[in-house]
Amino acid sequence: MIQIDNVVISLDVFREKFLCDLGACAGECCVEGDAGAPLEEEEVGRIEEVLPLIWDDLSPAARAVIHKQGVSYRDSDGDRVTSIVNGKDCVFTCYDEKGCCYCAIEKAFREGKTGFYKPVSCHLYPIRVSPMGLYQAVNYHRWSVCKAAVLLGQKENVPVYRFLKEPLIRKFGDAWYRELEEAARELKEQGVI
DSSP, X not given: OEEEXXXXXXXXXXXXXXXXXXXXXXXXXXXXXXXOXXXXXXXXXXXXXXXXXXXXXXXXXXXXXXXXXXXXXEOTTSOEEEOEETTTEETTEEEOTTSOEEEHHHXXXXXXXXXXXXXXXXXXXXXXXXXXXXXXXXXXXXXXXXXXXXXXHHHHTXXXXXXXXXXHHHHHOHHHHXXXXXXXXXXXXXXXX
């Protein structure tokens, strides 16, 4: 582990390779799992603001869930997460004509309808950020649905931290990411990665 400011980063973030392969997985990470995507408290309001812009892209089942419980709920650990449909799909999951799922919030962002990209936990995946006392822990999350991304990352030699440059900067800032890159160079020189 290394530490930058109050953030402790697992060496797996440097060692492991990852590059999303949407053609292979069809966005299964938005569908599988036992809870919704983790949310920061302030993101709930942002999502509620975006909701009218994406409402027509949501499935009837997703709209019914949102009417009943809102855009989020507390999971069994007490964490705020996105609402899900039938214990599975994120309510913001949409499908294209090929059956590939995508995020309705991200779609609205890419169309210039909102300045909110999507929940930062989704943007950061396969990294999970969790509280650790006064610190934040940054860990690589392994999930079988991302096997194709691991294989493509290995083939293209893309470490997790490099694949996630944009969301890491979004979460922690440019200066922090530059320190992360410097740490990666030092770890490589030392033969740790």
